[in-house]
Amino acid sequence: MPAQLDLPTADLTFERLYVEVQQFYARHMHLLDAGAAHEWAQTFTEDGTFEAPTLDEPTRGRAELIAAMSRTAAELAAAGDVRRHWHGMLDVRPGADGTIAVRCYALVFSTLLGGAPRLYRTCVCEDVLVFEDGQLRVRSRRVTRDDLA
Amino acid sequence: MPAQLDLPTADLTFERLYVEVQQFYARHMHLLDAGAAHEWAQTFTEDGTFEAPTLDEPTRGRAELIAAMSRTAAELAAAGDVRRHWHGMLDVRPGADGTIAVRCYALVFSTLLGGAPRLYRTCVCEDVLVFEDGQLRVRSRRVTRDDLA
């Protein structure tokens, strides 16, 4: 029961691919919410991009991703704010070129130490994922916020 | 990696079926939340039914589904209310007759332009799904609301 793939993408069944994407998002978000900036950045390709409505231009490449995420993680830790990112309702579309397009919904929950949990954001996330060395990685991400739609 | 099935239902593995149901709900809800009434109605069978506590009798067939959903979509658009429907915790039970019974939880989130996201409803959804031309469709749906339980 290998958790990693050693098959070429084109040979994956749809069920395997779908489950790999779910597993990938789980680990990816666990790293994000743990503030593990370097490990999280490895779940993007070297030149991976992250586009969000609050950014003037996309964050580009692992160095920028690490810098941006480290800054946010430090602010949240200082505020005692625990965030949890959920991806769900995944529409997974494998492309002929080996990339995988995913459109999904995203929720962000926020809880302050001793406080009530709060629904912080509802978003839509559009990813292009690729396999590198048998691992899924984000090549590009575009997030839109429902409150800014 | 075909996203559509060309196999008879009885030949599907449980893992393939479970993943197909997840993928189906993703696209089904993306269409609903986008206000795409006609495309959404195609994800029901021609005589598909939708039963909910706020309805005197079930909505029946695509024409009625389109009419009901178009009305709601127009009201939400006018109010600037973005809704997101999440299905989760899917209990998927394939039947000997080729139908698939699903019992799952449903969440509805509501966000007004510039406002905070809100948990709008928590529900239970009981579907009977069938494959038609290799596509999953809802033959009957029964939704109960936790606040009216």
Added chain:
Amino acid sequence: MPAQLDLPTADLTFERLYVEVQQFYARHMHLLDAGAAHEWAQTFTEDGTFEAPTLDEPTRGRAELIAAMSRTAAELAAAGDVRRHWHGMLDVRPGADGTIAVRCYALVFSTLLGGAPRLYRTCVCEDVLVFEDGQLRVRSRRVTRDDLA
């Protein structure tokens, strides 16, 4: 399309295992939220443990699980409080010894009759699952609450 497994764990594909865990959590939580204490306790091993921050020591074995859950279910029923437990963002790691380690996020929603639904808790759940007679069961569970982190 069998919903139960008759294969030795080691022969399961990752996609089958991942889907079995999702299906297991769905039924497990449906039983919990329905207040079905005896059936729910059967989804733990005979000596299964449940560790939570509000417990001085772990709940141990089915008799204790039934007692604890029955008490809670009676209180919730008396209060007219409908709870819904969601597990998501599952990181599923099969071990060489046949156990399955799962780390996931957990949400608890609470709705009072006639009231607005409420996000009650956000948690992290760490389970060790095992197959017994072709059925997944919880051997140990450790839940942490984000508000007490």
